[in-house]
Amino acid sequence: MTSKKDRPVVPLVDLRAQQAEVAAEVRAGFDDVLARAAFVGGAEVAAFETAYAAFVGARHCVGVANGTDALELALRAVGVAAGDAVVLPANTFVATAEAVSRIGAVPHLVDVEDERLLVDPERVADAITPRTRAVVPVHLFGRVVPIGPLRALAAAHDLRIVEDAAQAQGARRSDGRAGTLGDAAATSFYPGKNLGAAGDAGAVTTDDAEVAARVRLLGAHGSPRKYVHDVIGTNSRLDTLQAVVLGAKLTRLERWNEARRTAADRYDALLGDLVERAGLRLPGRDVEALDAQHLYVVRVPGGAAVRDAVLTALRGSGVEAGVHYPTPVHLTGAYRHLGLGPGSFPVAERAAGEILSLPLFPQITTAQQERVVAALAAALPGHGVAAAPVAVGAHGP
Secondary structure (H helix, E strand, O other): OOOOOOOOOEOOOOHHHHHHHHHHHHHHHHHHHHHHOOOEOOHHHHHHHHHHHHHHOOOEEEEEOOHHHHHHHHHHHOOOOOOOEEEEEOOOOOHHHHHHHHHOOEEEEEOEOOOOOOEOHHHHHHHOOOOEEEEOOEOHHHOOOOOHHHHHHHHHHOOEEEEEOOOOOOOEEOOEEOOOOOOEEEEEOOOOOOOOOOOOOEEEEEOOHHHHHHHHHHOEOOOOEOOEOOOOOOEOOOEHHHHHHHHHHHHHHHHHHHHHHHHHHHHHHHOHHHHHHHOOEOOOOOOOEEOOOOOEEEEOOOOHHHHHHHHHHHHHOOEOOEOOOOOOHHHOHHHHHHOOOOOOOHHHHHHHOOEEEEOOOOOOOHHHHHHHHHHHHHHOOOOOOOOOOOOOOOOOO
16 A cells, blocks of 8 residues: 555646657657768758748747847847846746846846736836836736737737747737737747757747847847847857657647646636635636646745645645745845835736645646645635745756
């Protein structure tokens, strides 16, 4: 008989199960690359760029080394420069702001709407100044930002739109797919993403041939050909071996995303009682959107101490939950210099103390989800859980 201590953990993300599905194809691709010693660029990278552009519905895709580079290079390619202001939401992974700062531009943070925790267009409108050059809508948790209001603002103020689509691979709304809604879009292929590499990787998608060419130039030391350097660039290329992994996974991504949506619907049904009984808030839905369901994020009432106690209890019962993200950008040490203290963005700050990411991945089983829900029900206030601090954010971006 298996003891409680030996009971298998329900992981937040099961990368081993995903890898098992592509192992043979990836191994064959690796063997071919290694045999040819084709380690940088080449057919595999070009094939993946073509395939991912087609998947997103963009005319161009440029592979780069990681998602942060993708954001920086996309912003630079559309004309953002040192001293410019870039509007972005306060509740995002720090890399969104980091990419702006690396250019020498200034992140201009704004609050989000309460239902889906996506950037609030009214707050964006209020934030625009003569220095504003671009807006970065973040498709957080796999939810696509409604782009119409932002396009109207961009047209009225001559702004560029660069999507942070790192969590929305395959998501779409009635007005288009994530990755095609602005002047350019950046994505990350960090292993835990819906389309994840076996390490770091990223890409920029765009319909603008000049923007694509600029990204490629900047990512190759500003060099259009060997030993000719037209601008100051950097070294940011999609690794050939990572292109093999991504190519194998891309053919399965639609199916995997559909499995995520099925699992999210199952959570919605299983958690209905806790909405009524414990005040749990389920992820907001948009009838015009098909979310990528990168994360299934519920909101626990009572503030961070209660949420953290629930998280501790879940992990103690063998359920790996997480928090994405516990600290809004303006309250991190890295952005203390912006001078934005607590109370600056009330919706983002309140949500940061309530959000809880439950295990979600394409291979998750009904039994695993039922176990997650049972553990959550036992952990919520009213079941004797004492509030206690816990470390969060250990699962990467």
